[in-house]
Amino acid sequence: EAGVAQSPRYKIIEKRQSVAFWCNPISGHATLYWYQQILGQGPKLLIQFQNNGVVDDSQLPKDRFSAERLKGVDSTLKIQPAKLEDSAVYLCASSLGASGRQTQYFGPGTRLLVL
Amino acid sequence: AQSVSQHNHHVILSEAASLELGCNYSYGGTVNLFWYVQYPGQHLQLLLKYFSGDPLVKGIKGFEAEFIKSKFSFNLRKPSVQWSDTAEYFCAVNHFSSGSARQLTFGSGTQLTVLP
Structure with a gap:
């Protein structure tokens, strides 16, 4: 079974530039998550999708971050404009459903460095 | 503030030593509990999970965890660690966030180094 795919794996940009990350979840997984993991911290949920609808985006900095999941499969996360504090690993995860008992499967992450 | 706390940031053990990593949370109501592990160069993956029933739950690779309500x-515990257990370990709690949505909140992680 193929895992969660993410691209790019690494990205270096200057502050105030924009950047986009892509995620392809495990086939058949209805729920997709984006997490931000800052060095030395655990992953923090940014947004959760159920199919192509947003379930929870309470921790997404909406003035600069946006995400979409068209057709309920792939998803993109965008940052515009980027700030220095956005340097982090951005993890995508997916699960069969949104039940609190579902195992989340994580991708390899995109490591972002903002200079 | 509600949180998940892992008090040990870095643990260093020799092979065959016993392991216990602490995890405390402050969420009320019904929670589901997880331990995830990230081996060097690999993705985060599930180690074990607890929802209800027997508070002692067993996971992969000889790990177990005890829920004390x-x-x-x-x-998280393991009676005898191996060099291959070197990894970062994250405790995570699934709880209700805003409205009716459930959210998985992670602790800050514990880096385990096992010396051969």
């Missing part, structure tokens, strides 16, 4: 704790 009165202490809001879910500590």
Whole structure:
């Protein structure tokens, strides 16, 4: 079974530039998550999708971050404009459903460095 | 503030030593508890999970965890560690966030180094 795919794996940009990350979840997984993991911290949920609808985006900095999941499969996360504090690993995860008992499967992450 | 706390940031053990990593949370209501592990160069993956029933739950690779409700704790244990257990370990709690949505909140992680 193929895992969660993410691209790019690494990205270096200057502050105030924009950047986009892509995620392809495990086939058949209805729920997709984006997490931000800052060095030395655990992953923090940014947004959760159920199919192509947003379930929870309470921790997404909406003035600069946006995400979409068209057709309920792939998803993109965008940052515009980027700030220095956005340097982090951005993890995508997916699960069969949104039940609190579902195992989340994580991708390899995109490591972002903002200079 | 509600949170998940892992008090040990870095643990160094020799092979065959016993391991216990602490995890405490402050969420009320119904929670589901997880331990995830990230081996060097690999993705985060599930080690074990607890929802209800027997508070001692067993996971992969000989790991187990004990849920103590009165202490809001879910500590991870292994009787005898191996060099291959070197990894970062994250405790995570699934709880209700805003509205009716459930959210998985992670602790800050414990880096385990096992010396051969």
